[in-house]
Amino acid sequence: MEALMEEKSYSCEVCGLIFTSKNEFEIHSRAHPEVKPHSCEVCGSSFKTKSTLKIHVRIHTGEKPYSCEMCGSSFTGKSHLTVHMRRHVGNKPYGCDVCDSSFTTKSELESHVRTHTGERPFPCEVCNSAFSRKSDLKRHAQIHTGRKPYSCGVCGSSFTEKSSLKVHMHIHTGEKPHSCQVCVLSFTTKSALKRHIQIHTGEKPHVCTVCSSSFSQKTHLKMHLLIHTGVKPFSCEVCSAAFTGKAKLKVHMRKHTEAKQKSCEDNKASFTNKDKIKAQMKTH
Known part of the structure; x- marks a missing residue:
């Protein structure tokens, strides 16, 4: 009986846990960050599970099979849709212990906490800048490359991100989709609304x-x-x-502008007086 148990047990070399099922053991092994057996044939990125790889591949194919029934937005993964739906219903399950702010995702909370700690774990390899979020580093890196692939069809302005172009288009359309629930003001960006709300809350x-x-x-x-x-x-x-x-x-x-204007007015008055004197001399 003991020999049979030994034959069916699988021990994890990383953490020492023992499993009786080979399938469970393999799934557990992928939980360790250094073990990423599933690689993308397009870009070489590796993942812990086959399902995560499948979602990643959709970035290359453009496939977005999960759609929001409320606004029509579509996503590569079901979890992304779930997070998106929280924004519609206002569900923010992740709360900050420091300032009571709440967020729809755990990653958003982690990024927010860094505003309190001052931690910036994402450094730029070109300059000495460092960032609290990976997305901020990615956006910053575009400065060094100078690449701005998203162009405005109205005025020709170009941007590093598609979201920046979308915000820019509000200038031409006059659209201000983010409204304050306290007063009547509305804003072109969510960040501008967030800054405005702090006037009402007094948050600093x-x-x-x-x-x-x-x-x-x-x-x-x-x-x-x-x-x-x-x-x-x-x-x-x-x-x-x-x-x-x-x-x-x-x-x-x-001050310089006003001084320049005053000097011009004084010179103008001086020239006018000279013209009057010359005209008067001609009458004599």
Whole structure:
């Protein structure tokens, strides 16, 4: 009996678990990240399970067999459709323990948590930039290649991503599909709406590590940090004065514009007076 049990047992060399079924053992073995037996014949990417490979191949074929009955969007995998449906019903099962924000997917939560920890695990191989999300790194890499494959048929502007082109098209159509449920304002992008909502909630998730000042937008925090570093990246081309923010430089430039306009008006008045004197001299 013991010999029979030994014959039917399968031990995992990675974690030591024992299985009586060969099929279960093989499925378990694929759970270890270093074991990816299924490779894509098109791009060489490897996967832990055959079903994951099957979904991946649809990227190359363009096949999207799972469609949303509410909006018509289609997806390569059933899990992608499931996540998409959560957005329609407002289901956000993954909550942040730090700020109570909630998300539709676990990966979105993980990316969000990095805004609190400051972790940026995705570095650029060309420059020293690092990112909290892989998608942000991918988008950044386009800067170095200079490739912008998505072009606007109206004005010819080109973009690195299809989603950026889609947002850009709202400028031409005037469409603002993202509406605030608190007030009547609407926005062209979801991110713009999210920033706007923070006005109503008073949320300021971006905190300065030097003085603990908090801000609703990451760009505001970035500008604030220049106060501590003393860096003034925006310089005046007229008098070389430097500023921490572009808006401050813009205000400063008005002084030069106003001074130039005043000088022109004074010169105009001077020329007018000279013409009057000449005309008066001719009458004598």
